[in-house]
Amino acid sequence: MHRAFLLAAALLLICGCGVPQQLSKQAEEVHSVAAEGALLAHEASEGSLDTFTREHAKALRKLLGQLRPAIEDDRLAHTSDSVDAALANLAEHPGDRTNAGRLESRLEDAAKAADELAG
């Protein structure tokens, strides 16, 4: 049992715990979080459950937070920070439909910017 856990831990290290190092992969990941954030914001603007919007936005920020230290490219770092700020805003005001509509546009723009960096 002990050996199996060690094997699992070793495999995770070999896999690099899923944090991509290449710029294109990092940009794809930022694009994914931004696009999902835009979808979440869209649903919030239509009237979603506040709790779900807040908790899912926080979970998306956490995903981005795992990637952020590995990002070295300035343009992608800026886009990532902009996505993080929009998600923080959404998590703070999940029931504000007008604000959610604005955040949807911001996140869509960020998703496009990340997509361009992904190539």
Place this chain on the structure above:
Amino acid sequence: MKNVFGIALGILAAIGGFVDIGDIVFNVAAGATFGYQLLWAVVLGVGGIITYAEMCGRVGAVSKTAVFDAVRERLGFGVGFVALLAGELVNLMTLAAEIGGVAIALQLLSGLSYRALLVLAVLVLALVLWLMPFQWIERIFGYCGLALLVFVVAAFKLHPDWGAVAHGFVPSTGSGNGWVYAYFLVGLAGAAMIPYEVYFYSSGAIEEQWGPKDLGLNRANAVIGYSLGGLLSFALMISAGALLLPQGINAELLGTAALVAEAPLGQAGLILALVGILFAVSGAAIDSAFAGAYSVAQFFGWEWGKYRHNAGAPRFTLAWMVMIVLAFLIVVTGVDPIMVTELSVIFSVVALPLTYIPILLVANDRAYMGNYANGVVANILGVFYLVVVLVIAVAAIPLLVLSNMGQG
């Protein structure tokens, strides 16, 4: 009429109880990554679970032999003990992932702290296991899990390209990263054939005191229940393929699955998806805790079974309690339940042959089964799936590494 009603209730419970966190994670992620291309992998996995669930239900009904009775008897103590350790490790990882999934679903519904909800989830699951009769547990969680049918409606409302969907049922080598495609193929088949389902189904046949007269019920539950349960897997993958793939969204969170139902169906879709996920994952947590206790009790010849009540099978009761405590200790460290889910599915694939080989041997033994031993069709399917299981068992760990856990 009463019998037909009983069969229908059993089938409904099987549909609602089919999907667990592994199915949700792998089907939504596969849809987001490859669209509908891997639908055939679900067919492959569902065919495997139907074949072996029917076989072990028949063995249980006719010979009163559960899976780990057969494992010890057919593989001997040494190899059987290795099978037990492998099975228990996988059960524990699965249980940890399911408990984490319950806490995430509760968090998305309540907004309370994840760790507090982990404690709440474990306490409620332990109370249910302690207090509720077997049939109630099976039915309540199965029926409430039927809320996941919202994904079938979502799949239609998202207007997928049905031609491409139909094409997805034809086996192919897929486009895109080959290692990632193969990783998802193994994960999808493994999630459908996960060993705890077989341990639970087999022991359930004995819990419900099936006899030869119940073989029709066994076949109906296995064939119709799991096929319709597979429909939920198709719906998850089709919905994710229609909504997430075009937008370049990777599905890395349990909440993403709920969002897939919300987009076409609004708040009602979101609530049904979250409730369905909560009950499906809670039911799977109970099944995997019981499966772990069944395995160890059967292997060592202890008294086991919910029908004996807690005091009537004390070591069995202690075994599921220990499983729950260990699983809690794993998830409370803060490890990501989604990562534990993926690892549990991949490791369970490696353990699958040690579960399936003894079932096939016992189901063929006329000394045990008499006229109810495997016929030609059951043997052809049994051997075919054994080969499939052996191939994916060998490929699982290398693919985990080569595909970077499906990240490419």
